[in-house]
Amino acid sequence: MNTQNRPISPHLQIYRPQLTSVLSISHRASGVALCVGALALVAWLITLAAGPDAYARAAAVIGSWPGKVIVFLFTLALYFHFCNGIRHLVWDAGRGFDLATAYASGKATVAAAVLLTLVTWAIWLFSGGGA
């Protein structure tokens, strides 16, 4: 059986990026990134159990400027994955598949992720976390 010279579907690079496809791969990429980010939560809990000195060192790392930038990016990635995950759950329920709705929910996902990130960071700064 000749399986070598069969026509194959075009590679992914051929296609123009669209909101739907970009959000799709971003969901996967943010999921992988968040697995790394979850290690920060693991570390925070372990330092809390380890005692005040370890906790103070962890708080200093998170409170530093590079720490804040990284945590900000993880917050954005988390809210994007969260909102797009809800979008996926709605699809799993069999709704929202037509093109107009898929684009509208995609835009809403990006807007909600940015908004939730800003609200969370406002709470953090107002509760004194930025000091």
Add this chain to the structure above:
Amino acid sequence: MKYRTDLYLVRGLGSAKDGTRHWWMQRMTSLALVPLTPWLVFSLARIASMDYEQAIAWVRSPLTAVLLLSTILALAYHAKLGLQVVIEDYVHHEGVKIATLIGINFLTLLFGLASALAVLRVALAG
């Protein structure tokens, strides 16, 4: 004489002998994380400004402790299922793939248990 219908051949099975369990558990863990994620993030946003004693008091509260343990369990399982699919899709060398999948299983379990133990140590400390 055969008393069972052919339904047993398809119920919960398939070529992977796993049926829809992976797909279903990915959805169940994400459903659990829908309320748990905002709760955790908003709590941590307030916790970030707390000192050690206040953070300890927060984790020690029974409601926080049980929600934290639920989050850790759902998150570790969700991460394991998600990473597994990514590896299965993109890693084509059979040996590397299986080794990575085993590593993902071990590490998500290890980090999940370490987090749960940390919460229990704080929550149960006399």
